């Protein structure tokens with residue numbers, strides 16, 4: 001009986017390890033960071049730092065479980081669009097939005113943000129690796145309206161920076 005239990009625990013541990021290892025390679029655009037997420041405290045800090053308000057439409061590129069969008073809508077009255085390529089995180093975000101009764105304010109779409117029109121955004125939120133940010137730069141310059149802000153957590157990009165919080169690793173850009 002004990003051996004059976006240990007064997008099962010071992011199987012679960014191997015399975016969890018395999019899932020974790022797989023997450024290092026998927027999705028392909030963000031090979032080493034897909035499981036990193038923004039916690040509630042940092043999501044609050046992002047909203048304050050970017051001065052998100054009720055007139056804003058926040059596009060979260062790779063929204064994960066939608067923590068930033070939930071705070072932006074719940075506390076600051078903003079509208080939100082989250083784009084997420086990973087099925088598990090897309091479903092988690094959807095469920096969290098519905099649980100919070102924010103389905104009218106936040107839309108979660110499953111897809112690739114490189115193929116999504118961003119022109120309706122007033123603020124773009126990103127927590128992505130530098131390589132991906134660099135690839136997004138041309139899209140930002142082409143699609144975003146003048147005045148649109150981009151808030152990036154952890155990583156900088158080569159755009160017109162208007163503010164930064166070095167301690168929290170928050171960077172704000174404006175088109």
Ligand SMILES: C[S@@+](CC[C@H](N)C(=O)[O-])C[C@H]1O[C@@H](n2cnc3c(N)ncnc32)[C@H](O)[C@@H]1O
Nearest residue numbers: 029030037038062063064084085086112113127
């Ligand atoms: C570092 S996580 C950040 C998640 C969330 N924004 C947060 O701060 O908690 C990056 C997210 O981007 C997603 N992602 C990466 N490349 C993507 C792409 N091309 N289109 C849509 N989502 C993508 C990943 O699946 C992952 O959930």
